[in-house]
Amino acid sequence: MAVCVNCRHHGLCVHRVAIFSPLSAEESHRVAELIVHKEYHKGDFIMTEGEQLSRLVIVQEGQVKAFRSTADGREQILYIFSSGDFFGEKNLLRNQPASYSVQALVDTCLCMISRSDFQQLLRAHPEIGMKIMEELCRRLERLETAVESLGARDGDARVSSVLLEFAERYGEEHPRGVLVRLPLSRQGIADYVGLTRETVSRKLSSLQAEGVVELIGNKKLLIIDKTALEMGSSQD
């Protein structure tokens, strides 16, 4: 694992991260000194449930999934972290082992700050604490929505709303709708919305048959009738 190529080419990774926005230019440079870079390949594990982590990890480039494994071999995906997102804060703030595993979805470059540097930074800049709090609140709200989805909505609604979520985060304009590059495989989507691979496949096929979406290979999808998805995602 070499030093991150991106950081050398594209300037300081510190600038990509919202929680460090309160820092001045000079301070950013000083923080950049504290950062360790690491590259991972698609499929590599970055951390494992139960592990005692001692760094804050920031996604510089790429995409990772955070998930829990159940006794019977299923996975439940909790978060998808992309460029600018961070994780490991729980371990630093409460000195607790990781509550989920993290695995690279594509080749990924990460930035890491040691516990002591992070805590010093927090003390020196309380506004960073505020930024982190805001992010934790955003994350709480996402999980609240996930709980509502998994607990009170049927499969169709869950698939519709995950497509809308992906469109929001990874979609781009297209003459006939919104083109979405899916961050997850069918199995991954299934692990995210609490269904099986086969069921997700069927739901997507019927959305296509209804003319709501168009499947483009396995990694892309075109949303033609966004309104239909919005109707469907809030359950009939």
Place this chain on the structure above:
Amino acid sequence: MAVCVNCRHHGLCVHRVAIFSPLSAEESHRVAELIVHKEYHKGDFIMTEGEQLSRLVIVQEGQVKAFRSTADGREQILYIFSSGDFFGEKNLLRNQPASYSVQALVDTCLCMISRSDFQQLLRAHPEIGMKIMEELCRRLERLETAVESLGARDGDARVSSVLLEFAERYGEEHPRGVLVRLPLSRQGIADYVGLTRETVSRKLSSLQAEGVVELIGNKKLLIIDKTALEMGSSQD
């Protein structure tokens, strides 16, 4: 709604709340001056999804449920807040409308601090911010577990784990096991674990038939074989 009787009888409610523990005795008294008390009866709504709240709310005495309502009339309970817990922080930190409704499960006394007083307090005592962050992390972890439960475990496992959760929080020693005062009705438990009233009832009956628990009326339950629940909660 009169001034809270409990606060007058039992001293300052500020002392019950972990996030204010960094305050000195003198400061606690000053904070107590800022607090408004309100009483609610069982069933009263304390806040409603979408509402723009302008106070931090602390549960002084009693119990409330936080939940979301779906279009088809189902409810998904997200949290049960008891004495010492707080809510509304999301609205104050990010200036966002409430993402859930809150309703009193029993007669309840609440303490409220205005947005501006709270923000002043946060600025003056960054350690309070740290305490809040810790609590947010705890809440995140609870929701992560809930997502795993709802997404990847079957009904039996969910009922077993909710019983263990209640035992942890509301259980008391008993010669034959752990006696649990249930904070929720059957419908409430169903809304918490994503099942229906009838299914919860059946699961509880069969746990009783297996000798794992003993139902005592509708509001109490004796856990006889805790190990069996622990086995069952992690799925077979």
Place this chain on the structure above:
DNA sequence: CGAAGAGTTGATACACCTCAAGTCTTGTGG
């Protein structure tokens, strides 16, 4: 004591899972 609400139990329906076969996609080496 009676009525209303909460809980239980049974019968049936249906959504999703499981298992299995087949197809499409992707990446690799000749």
Place this chain on the structure above:
DNA sequence: CCACAAGACTTGAGGTGTATCAACTCTTCG
């Protein structure tokens, strides 16, 4: 650049757990 193999995805048939609907019982409280 094509051929092939491995992996990912799709589709079908059948089984299962949970929802639904309905009748009934228990609890609570005026």
